[in-house]
Amino acid sequence: MPQLTKNYIDTGKVSFEVRDFPLTQLHSGALMAAQAADCSAEQGQFFLMRKTIFDGAANQEWRDGSLDDLTTFGNYASAVGIDRAQFESCVTTNRHLAQIKADMAMAQQLGINSTPAFIINGRLLMGAQPYAEFAKIIDTMISPP
Amino acid sequence: MYRLLPILVAVVLLSLAACGLAPGSGSVVIDDTSLLSSRTPNPRLIGAADAPVKIIEFSDYQ
Numbered sequence: 001m002p003q004l005t006k007n008y009i010d011t012g013k014v015s016f017e018v019r020d021f022p023l024t025q026l027h028s029g030a031l032m033a034a035q036a037a038d039c040s041a042e043q044g045q046f047f048l049m050r051k052t053i054f055d056g057a058a059n060q061e062w063r064d065g066s067l068d069d070l071t072t073f074g075n076y077a078s079a080v081g082i083d084r085a086q087f088e089s090c091v092t093t094n095r096h097l098a099q100i101k102a103d104m105a106m107a108q109q110l111g112i113n114s115t116p117a118f119i120i121n122g123r124l125l126m127g128a129q130p131y132a133e134f135a136k137i138i139d140t141m142i143s144p145p
Numbered sequence: 146m147y148r149l150l151p152i153l154v155a156v157v158l159l160s161l162a163a164c165g166l167a168p169g170s171g172s173v174v175i176d177d178t179s180l181l182s183s184r185t186p187n188p189r190l191i192g193a194a195d196a197p198v199k200i201i202e203f204s205d206y207q
Contacts, residue, residue, distance in 0.1 A: 005191075014200055015192035019182070021203035033206035041181050041188035050204075057207050099180045107203045115205040121198055134200075141198050 003131045008138055018050065019103040021115050032065035032091065033057070034100050036073040039090035043082040052076045 008014035020038065022030030033053050040049035056062055056076065062069040070091065077087040090096070107117070110124060118125040120137055181189055 008198070009192040009196075012193045012196055014198045015190055015194060015196040016200045016202070017182075017187060017190040019189070019201055019203050021205055023205045023207075027205060027207035030206045037206065038181055038189075044188060046189050047191065050206075053206050096181060099182065102180060102182070103203070112203055115203055117203045119199075119201040119203075138198050 004134055007135070013142060014138060018046070019106065020100045021104055021107045021112065021117070022100065023115065028064040029057075029062055029066075029069055031100070032069055032073065033062070035091045035094065035096055036076070036087075038096035038099060039087050040077065040080065040082055042090065042096075043086065045080045045082050048080045049076060049082075052080060 004014070004016070009016055018037075020034040022034045024031050037046060037050050037053060040046050053062075053073070053076065056072065062072045070088070073091065074084050074088050077084045110117075110119065112124070112126070114126065116128055118129070120134075121141055123137070125133075125137070181187065186194065
């Protein structure tokens with residue numbers, strides 16, 4: 001991601017958007033995590049919160065969308081510098097559930113059934129990919145042979 | 146006819162409520178008027194919105 005950011009996003013060649021596709025049948029905490037990320041987005045800290053959530057998952061700091069996890073996400077909110085009360089109200093009232101469901105419906109329409117999945121100018125790329133693969137596709141789109 | 150209108154409306158609302166379809170009858174509150182993806186600027190997007198190449202990642206969190 002750092003190389004992609006430096007060479008393509010910061011140079012105006014690429015925009016990068018994240019949509020939610022929580023695999024709720026496999027990951028019981030993913031829906032709350034998506035809501036936590038989206039509730040941070042409305043306070044301008046989506047990407048930092050997203051990284052914090054991923055790091056927390058790797059460290060098993062949250063698991064299943066329980067009240068304990070809500071507290072953990074609230075701690076993350078404080079750590080990334082957003083208003084915790086506003087954040088917790090957003091999560092507990094499902095403020096962005098409609099957005100998440102819209103994203104999930106779009107993914108299913110596109111035939112996506114696992115993550116990560118990428119749509120690059122309409123082209124579907126499934127699974128985690130090395131930087132070189134992204135660069136090859138992007139370069140071809142910017143300067144067709 | 147118009148005198149019956151309030152009664153008809155009441156009957157329809159009572160029917161909807163009985164089916165669990167009346168406004169406010171659900172257990173989940175969903176605000177679908179503020180989709181993040183339709184906001185400008187989109188808070189889940191980095192880079193120039195008019196960039197020639199647009200990448201969208203569909204992401205899980207676990």
